[in-house]
Amino acid sequence: MENSVVSTRTKLSIVGTAGLAFCGVLVETSMNVTFPTLSRQFGTTINAVQWVTTAYLLAVACTMVIAADLQRRFKWQRLTTLGGILFIVGDVLCATAPALWPLLGGRLIQGVATGLVMPLVFTIIMRQVPHGIQGRYVGTAGMVVALAPSLGPTYGGWATQQFGWPIIFWLVLPIGIVMWLIALKTIQQPKATPQNLFPLRQLIMIMFTFVGLTLGLNNAGTDGLLSVAALVPLVIAIVAVFIFIRLSLHQPTALINLKIFTNRNFVLLLGIYFLIQFVQIGLTFILPTYAQLVTHQSVMASGMTTGRESSFGDSATLYGAATRYGGQAETLLGGKLDFSFSPAFTHPTDQSLISGLDAESLLAVHDWVLTDLQQRPYLGPPAAPA
Numbered sequence: 001m002e003n004s005v006v007s008t009r010t011k012l013s014i015v016g017t018a019g020l021a022f023c024g025v026l027v028e029t030s031m032n033v034t035f036p037t038l039s040r041q042f043g044t045t046i047n048a049v050q051w052v053t054t055a056y057l058l059a060v061a062c063t064m065v066i067a068a069d070l071q072r073r074f075k076w077q078r079l080t081t082l083g084g085i086l087f088i089v090g091d092v093l094c095a096t097a098p099a100l101w102p103l104l105g106g107r108l109i110q111g112v113a114t115g116l117v118m119p120l121v122f123t124i125i126m127r128q129v130p131h132g133i134q135g136r137y138v139g140t141a142g143m144v145v146a147l148a149p150s151l152g153p154t155y156g157g158w159a160t161q162q163f164g165w166p167i168i169f170w171l172v173l174p175i176g177i178v179m180w181l182i183a184l185k186t187i188q189q190p191k192a193t194p195q196n197l198f199p200l201r202q203l204i205m206i207m208f209t210f211v212g213l214t215l216g217l218n219n220a221g222t223d224g225l226l227s228v229a230a231l232v233p234l235v236i237a238i239v240a241v242f243i244f245i246r247l248s249l250h251q252p253t254a255l256i257n258l259k260i261f262t263n264r265n266f267v268l269l270l271g272i273y274f275l276i277q278f279v280q281i282g283l284t285f286i287l288p289t290y291a292q293l294v295t296h297q298s299v300m301a302s303g304m305t306t307g308r309e310s311s312f313g314d315s316a317t318l319y320g321a322a323t324r325y326g327g328q329a330e331t332l333l334g335g336k337l338d339f340s341f342s343p344a345f346t347h348p349t350d351q352s353l354i355s356g357l358d359a360e361s362l363l364a365v366h367d368w369v370l371t372d373l374q375q376r377p378y379l380g381p382p383a384a385p386a
Contacts, residue, residue, distance in 0.1 A: 006137075009186045010128045014137065016183025017080065017121040018144045020087065023176040024114030025145060027091075027168060028056055029152025029281075031107075033288040033303040034165045042100045046289060047222060049100065053285070054214060056107040056114075062207050063115025065255060069198065070116070071123055076189040079116050084180030086113035091176065095169035117183075118145065124187070153284060157303020202255040205244035212237030 038049045090109030097103035216234035223229045248254045291302035
């Protein structure tokens, strides 16, 4: 019978890293309700302000892509140390930002921190938790991280209306520090595994792809989809994808194992997860801005509305975490309900790939929709039926 005992130290390391990842996602979704407020305070457009979150998610996506490689090259404690320091520096920089650009810089730094820590949560589970009970731990850790998008809009709306948006960062800071110290004290790994040269050119192509896709669709919202400002970045993104594939197939070290895309079940589940996150997280951009600019709701009311809608998306994760008996069934449920970190995909590259696509997916169209929204005149409430 497989040993199902997990040491207290391993449990605490999971708690610490999951808690730090939770803080990163919480701040990200909290800032979505502040766009109109930031636009007024900094005297700029919604299209410019939304980069507070878009830049963060770009940093998360690019960092997650290389997370598996970093975990093999460096000790996990070093990655945790770097992630915690970047989170603190970025948080303080955002909380004290006098203008938009320092705020964007802080969000980029925090994005790198989240991209380092979040994949580490599930790598610890896959490496240090017995296979028979991995589903329970994956579901629980996924539940902790997934609660952040539900709590974020409500928390951000309340904090912004009562105290101002900088308090969003100040209140999360002590929680993040405590979680970081817990993870730093308890995380363990024998030693790093020697690796080949880092595939830098592959990373550059991925960054060109993500940035080109985001810039292209963002410019499509202001200049039109067929404009030069939109088409050039999109073409660059497409070319970068083909170059990345060629490099991955011919270089000795692949940043992403492309063979996983030959697994039909993997591709289908990835597509489902992509679409779910595309809709759920994308709505956290559009709904609060629409509520404040078009229906003239308060920041708190718009945040509570968005948080209520997001909470339905986490019900499956809660159900998966509540399944505590029947090893194979538990793993299967965890795979179906929160498959992005499923034990079925135990290779760190697979986990980082899915997590990175999760962050990148919502960047594709929301810029276009959000920019179009701010250009529409307010027509008032709909007329009562005759």
